[in-house]
Amino acid sequence: MKKIFISMIVLFMAVTAHAELKIDVSGAQTEPTPIALPTFTGNTSKAADIGQKMTEVITADLENSGLFRIIDEDAYIQTMENSGTMPKFADWQAIKAHGLAHGDVHQDNDKLTVSFRLWDVYAMSQMDAKSLTTGTNSWRKMAHIIADAIYERMTGESGYFDSAIVFISETGSQKKRVKRLAVMDQDGANVRFLSDGKDTVLTPRFSPKMNKITYLSYKTGDPKVYIMDVDTGKSELVGNFKGMTFAPRFSPDGTKLVMSMAERGNTDIYLYDLENKTRTRLTNHPAIDTSPSFSPDGKQIAFNSDRSGKRQIYVMNVDGSDVKRISFGDGSYATPVWSPRGDYIAYTQIKSGLFHIGVMRTNGNGERLIANGWLIEAPTWAPNGRVLMFYRKSPSDSWGNNGRSKLYSIDITGHNERLIDTPKDASDPAWSPLLH
Amino acid sequence: MQIRAYIFSAVLHTVIIVFLLWDFSFSMKDYEKSNVPVIMIDLKKVQIGELTNLPPNVKKQTHQKQKKEAKVEPKKEPQKQKTTVKKTTPKAETKPEPAKPKEQPKPKESVKAVEPPKKQEKPVKKEEKQTPKADPKPTPKTEPVKEQPKKKKSDGLKSLLASVEDIKKNARPSTKVQDTQETGQEVQDGIEGGTEGSLMQPLTISEKDLIANKLRGCWNVDAGLNGIENMIVEVRAYVNKDGSIRDVKILNMRSDPAFRSVAESARRAIYICENIEDSPFKLLAEKRGDSYQGWKEIFVRFNPLDGGVY
Structure with missing residues (x-):
């Protein structure tokens, strides 16, 4: 009896000792995360100069994502000598930095070694540390890789800063428009032209390995699909078909091309095997079926078709079976593009006299418009499926004449729309996969 | 021996019977009382404290x-309250403005001639776990310098x-x-x-709400994160008697990097709230110092989307 009584008391005391306050927190802030990024130091004056430029590129990358805010360096209390300097966390907490990224550049002739560390200022723990070695000319690429590392560690999603954009650079008047193939870094730097502008080119797309670009050209008069070898700059006509071919895209494994082909007045979707040089018809319908786009697992294809009267988005298996309509809204839908992370399909919607860019789940649910304009088209996904790029044409008069055509990026939440500065007018952007 | 047992049994039975009679007599009286006419009580006069327990x-x-x-004549309060509610209702709804595109700085790189995009030298990437050259022990946490307003x-x-x-x-x-x-x-x-001296006296609902609101203000998440709707983070904060945080443990950590990021942001929220002016933990130390046992460990369940994101 005594024992039972004692054990009951002990049990009661144990329960009392483990009593804790329980709090439920529902909802949160969605402000850009404040990060401290002291200028990277260098062992030589050239290294210090590169460190300064790299810090600027990393700052621009992170801030352009809309998810980070780099705290002004004037507010910093502690001076970080190099990547080995131990942070005084209280100094960084005082300026309300959630993260601290600092590093240094070590130059040895033409070789650069960049070391950096990322700290969780409040948990007072190291989140990441990397050391990268490259040639002095590749400092910009290295800065993008470091920005990606910070982005990945802080958000938990893969980065997209070390990536490229292939697009159409436009010059000249509306009647004599010159369209050239061009490539640049995702932030608009390093623009390179891949064609001379003699032939009008449209809708370029990267291959998954980035060594090829497929596009449409009017070289022979009719629109035809070509593939360019990026290293040699040589282009090759895809197949030798009688009809027009257009809207090409590579399969996720890069071995096939999906595109539209118009034969005897009917447009259907075909799969072209790049190794066997054979084609397979996927749709067989009197309506216009076009703008095919692979799902990231390569098992399905999204496309648009006017088989129901107006252009709507459909999804089918890669062999053409099980065609399902997934869009049912007002107006017409075009250019569906499957997200690389597989959760959304981006599209263009034309309704109420305006163009819109929207996203929907792959079963058609959760339809959401995120941008609009007089002419706004060609959405393309960043390699992490978080950001979209598109082009917007703003006419200079009410008849829709002239005006400028520019590239923009936007977060899939519909926030943070930003202009991508290009030297000339630009359209038809297509994002590359991550380069590193 | 047997006789003693009989006596004991008889005494016990007598006691029980006496108790039963005693009890029944009360019940009968109660029954009689219940026949007295019912008196109506105005419930409006019953005061309900807003603090529980x-x-x-x-x-x-x-x-x-x-x-x-009860002697004072009550005024018509409910009507007054209604008027107050109307006054506090916002007159016009403000619509959120769409984000305006900001111009990026022009690229400093000059436009080069036709060049393949993959000419750049691929950097050799080495991931290393460097230990800092300086003192590897983290600097002991001190009160932040209050420079920012x-x-x-x-x-x-x-x-x-x-x-x-x-x-x-x-x-x-x-x-x-x-x-x-x-x-x-x-x-x-x-x-x-x-509550003085009572270890188990729980916090009131309004006190808990205050702490939850402060933590919500300290918690920053990325609303566009893939799968965030399913990311509920549970942490346990170990609080010192002066309201400072001794440690924060994430209780349901997953290997998924996106979840890890949200979980770390939840842990950070505790530390951020520790350092803000009018910290909820300091408030506990000031107002509930005597029931420290009740809040020395705080279990916090962070749900990013349940209450909406701001």
Whole structure:
């Protein structure tokens, strides 16, 4: 009896000792995360100069994502000598930095070694540390890789800063428009032209390995699909078909091309095997079926078709079976593009006299418009499926004449729309996969 | 031996019978009383404290006050309250403006001639776990230098406290100013006097709400993160008696990097809230110092989307 009584008391005391306050927190802030990024130091004056430029590129990358805010360096209390300097966390907490990224550049002739560390200022723990070695000319690429590392560690999603954009650079008047193939870094730097502008080119797309670009050209008069070898700059006509071919895209494994082909007045979707040089018809319908786009697992294809009267988005298996309509809204839908992370399909919607860019789940649910304009088209996904790029044409008069055509990026939440500065007018952007 | 047992049994039976009679006699009296005509009690006059779990001594005091108050004619308070609600209703809805595109700085790189995009030298990537050259031990946590003005945050808390105070005022009959003050004193007694020395006295709902609101303000998440709707983070904060945080443990960590990022942001929220002016933990230390055992460990469940993101 005594024992039972004692054990009951002990049990009661144990329960009392483990009593804790329980709090439920529902909802949160969605402000850009404040990060401290002291200028990277260098062992030589050239290294210090590169460190300064790299810090600027990393700052621009992170801030352009809309998810980070780099705290002004004037507010910093502690001076970080190099990547080995131990942070005084209280100094960084005082300026309300959630993260601290600092590093240094070590130059040895033409070789650069960049070391950096990322700290969780409040948990007072190291989140990441990397050391990268490259040639002095590749400092910009290295800065993008470091920005990606910070982005990945802080958000938990893969980065997209070390990536490229292939697009159409436009010059000249509306009647004599010159369209050239061009490539640049995702932030608009390093623009390179891949064609001379003699032939009008449209809708370029990267291959998954980035060594090829497929596009449409009017070289022979009719629109035809070509593939360019990026290293040699040589282009090759895809197949030798009688009809027009257009809207090409590579399969996720890069071995096939999906595109539209118009034969005897009917447009259907075909799969072209790049190794066997054979084609397979996927749709067989009197309506216009076009703008095919692979799902990231390569098992399905999204496309648009006017088989129901107006252009709507459909999804089918890669062999053409099980065609399902997934869009049912007002107006017409075009250019569906499957997200690389597989959760959304981006599209263009034309309704109420305006163009819109929207996203929907792959079963058609959760339809959401995120941008609009007089002419706004060609959405393309960043390699992490978080950001979209598109082009917007703003006419200079009410008849829709002239005006400028520019590239923009936007977060899939519909926030943070930003202009991508290009030297000339630009359209038809297509994002590359991550380069590193 | 057997006789003793019989005697014991007889005594016990007698006691039981006496008790039964005693009890029945009361029941009969109660039954008779229940036939007395029913007296109607106006429930509006019954005062309900907005703070829960008031200790018995406070409840007794409130009861006594009510008896005194019964003599005073009550005014039509409900109508007054309705008017107040109307006044506080916002007149116009503000629509969120779409984000304006910001111009990026022009690229410093000059436009080069036709060049393949993959000409850049691929850097050799080495991931290493360097240990800092300087003192590897983290600097002991000290109070942050208060250089930045924190007026905004404190205003938020003040307005929150003010709104809680308003609710208290509105919920209470304002017929007698003196009475309101006295009731306030009772509530104060409930927190500071009545709970003194009681280890298990739980926090009131409004106190918990205050802490949750402060933590929500300290928690920053990325609303566009893939799968965030399923990311509920549970952490346990170990709090010192002075309201400083000794440690924070993530209880349901997953290997998924996106979840890890959200979980780390939740842990950070505890530390951020520790350092803000009017920290909820400091508030606990000040107001609930005597029931430290009740909040030395705080279990916090962070749900990013349940209450909406701001």
